[in-house]
Amino acid sequence: MHRLDPRTKIVLTFVYILSLFIFENPAVYAVAALFLIIEIILSRIPILYMVKGLKPVAFLLAFTVAVNLLFTGGQELFSFWIFTVTIEGIKRSSYLIGRLIFLVLASNLMTLTTAPVSLTNALEYLMRPLKLFKVPVHEVAMMMSIALRFIPILVDEANKIMKAQMARGADFDSGNIIKKTKSFVPIIIPLFVSAFRRANNLAQAMEARCYNGGEGRTRLNPLKYRRGDVVAYVLLVIYAVLIVLMGCFLFKAPPVAL
Amino acid sequence: MPIVDLKNVTFEYIRRDNEGNVDGITTAVDGVSLKVVPGEFIAVLGANGSGKSTLAKHINALLFPTEGAVYVDGMNTADEDKLLEIRSAAGMIFQNPDDQIIGQIVEEDVAFGPENLGVPTEEIRERVSDSLNAVGMSEYGLRSPDRLSGGQKQRVSIASVIAMKPKCIIMDEPTAMIDPEGRREILETAHRLNKEEKITMILITHYMEEVVDADRVFVMDKGKVAMSGTPAEIFSRVSELQELRLTVPQATGLAYKLKMAGVPIRDGILTGDELVNAIMKLWPVAK
Numbered sequence: 229m230h231r232l233d234p235r236t237k238i239v240l241t242f243v244y245i246l247s248l249f250i251f252e253n254p255a256v257y258a259v260a261a262l263f264l265i266i267e268i269i270l271s272r273i274p275i276l277y278m279v280k281g282l283k284p285v286a287f288l289l290a291f292t293v294a295v296n297l298l299f300t301g302g303q304e305l306f307s308f309w310i311f312t313v314t315i316e317g318i319k320r321s322s323y324l325i326g327r328l329i330f331l332v333l334a335s336n337l338m339t340l341t342t343a344p345v346s347l348t349n350a351l352e353y354l355m356r357p358l359k360l361f362k363v364p365v366h367e368v369a370m371m372m373s374i375a376l377r378f379i380p381i382l383v384d385e386a387n388k389i390m391k392a393q394m395a396r397g398a399d400f401d402s403g404n405i406i407k408k409t410k411s412f413v414p415i416i417i418p419l420f421v422s423a424f425r426r427a428n429n430l431a432q433a434m435e436a437r438c439y440n441g442g443e444g445r446t447r448l449n450p451l452k453y454r455r456g457d458v459v460a461y462v463l464l465v466i467y468a469v470l471i472v473l474m475g476c477f478l479f480k481a482p483p484v485a486l
Numbered sequence: 487m488p489i490v491d492l493k494n495v496t497f498e499y500i501r502r503d504n505e506g507n508v509d510g511i512t513t514a515v516d517g518v519s520l521k522v523v524p525g526e527f528i529a530v531l532g533a534n535g536s537g538k539s540t541l542a543k544h545i546n547a548l549l550f551p552t553e554g555a556v557y558v559d560g561m562n563t564a565d566e567d568k569l570l571e572i573r574s575a576a577g578m579i580f581q582n583p584d585d586q587i588i589g590q591i592v593e594e595d596v597a598f599g600p601e602n603l604g605v606p607t608e609e610i611r612e613r614v615s616d617s618l619n620a621v622g623m624s625e626y627g628l629r630s631p632d633r634l635s636g637g638q639k640q641r642v643s644i645a646s647v648i649a650m651k652p653k654c655i656i657m658d659e660p661t662a663m664i665d666p667e668g669r670r671e672i673l674e675t676a677h678r679l680n681k682e683e684k685i686t687m688i689l690i691t692h693y694m695e696e697v698v699d700a701d702r703v704f705v706m707d708k709g710k711v712a713m714s715g716t717p718a719e720i721f722s723r724v725s726e727l728q729e730l731r732l733t734v735p736q737a738t739g740l741a742y743k744l745k746m747a748g749v750p751i752r753d754g755i756l757t758g759d760e761l762v763n764a765i766m767k768l769w770p771v772a773k
Contacts, residue, residue, distance in 0.1 A: 429582060432548055444604045
């Protein structure tokens with residue numbers, strides 16, 4: 229899992245997520261769940277850790293479920309106050325919950341097993357056809373990896389500025405939301421100034437090391453497909469065929485767009 | 487043939503006011519000529535605003551002279567076709583280690599230069615491990631640069647430059663933001679590379695202690711070369727240095743004060759050991 233080519237992982241995740249959105253029928257979801265469980269087991273990431281990854285979306289999940297459960301029209305099951313719970317509502321929300329959970333788990337799985345550098349490299353490779361439409365693919369990938377590199381540095385800097393302002397009596401904790409937001413202005417401005425200064429220095433350092441765009445660059449770690457990737461692609465094709473067949477013929481549910 | 491040859495280099499900044507009108511012209515470098523022989527360890531000293539950093543950026547073709555010409559390994563920096571060749575022949579280390587590390591992993595950063603030059607993958611691998619070895623950072627190849635100390639980061643920057651196989655390295659105040667321990671590491675590395683790999687070093691600094699071991703020293707003031715010579719020659723002119731707002735090494739300062747007080751001590755003392763020896767000579771009783 230960890231050793232797969234990042235391109236394989238991106239394609240895998242993309243097709244998987246697509247499969248979740250095209251069909252809405254229990255058989256497809258069962259296969260999708262099975263596929264995901266196998267992947268998680270292969271990745272050797274503790275299940276508990278994966279489940280914890282769902283926490284940030286828990287609220288979103290609860291909200292969508294509630295809305296769908298309470299406001300979907302159809303055959304009435306029971307009702308209270310102004311709400312009516314229908315069979316369709318239950319169906320709908322259970323699909324949604326499955327879809328969202330699978331989606332988050334699948335993308336978490338990808339980011340947990342891949343270094344950010346390889347992800348940007350892979351994206352650059354996969355988006356290469358866009359160059360035909362004059363999309364600056366290499367530049368975008370370079371920007372992404374530099375952004376990733378500078379996140380910890382800018383976080384440090386923000387902390388430093390914050391402490392410097394606090395030492396001079398700035399107050400970030402009291403007052404209402406508007407006052408609090410306003411008190412962050414003296415942090416944001418110096419942070420921007422220093423970010424621009426850093427950008428300037430970095431550009432100079434890159435130029436000094438002969439950077440002149442993506443043309444003619446070689447790589448320390450070129451992306452290489454191995455046997456595992458071939459296996460993964462074969463499995464993916466089998467999975468896709470299975471899903472399409474089941475989606476079209478089982479339960480005779482027509483493809484539903486969200 | 488000199489590796490770096492500056493011919494009467496002048497560089498002017500045009501200052502503009504808020505509306506973009508020309509406000510005045512600052513001459514940062516003013517008619518500097520100097521030659522560096524391959525294998526030399528050169529130090530350029532100067533207080534803040536003396537034009538030493540501006541001069542350094544000319545050698546790497548980041549800035550171009552308003553007047554005069556800069557030749558690196560026989561190539562004129564004004565020749566745009568030679569730009570990449572010049573920049574790989576004369577590598578540059580900057581002051582702030584955080585602003586010059588591009589890779590998210592040490593290895594990737596060292597590989598950045600050779601990648602730009604289009605070096606084949608296997609050779610990049612080789613160059614990366616050789617360069618990290620040369621600066622004593624081999625164990626850190628797969629670390630994130632954020633977890634390294636300042637001195638270590640700066641050594642990674644040096645490795646990144648060596649990986650491009652430069653003939654000459656320009657270091658623009660590489661120790662200014664580093665603690666004393668890291669400062670020592672960086673200087674040791676620079677001297678070792680100069681001796682073992684025969685890489686010409688040009689060290690820009692305002693710390694006197696760092697120039698003691700250089701072959702030749704240039705002192706800059708207001709864009710001009712104010713003094714030049716061996717460290718011993720330079721440091722025997724203490725009063726002139728003080729006029730240029732530069733402080734001399736402790737031992738040199740003490741020797742100078744003793745001399746002013748009438749002790750017949752020799753000029754050009756750079757280190758504590760030299761000072762002790764000189765005093766012992768004057769005072770045979772102590773033996």
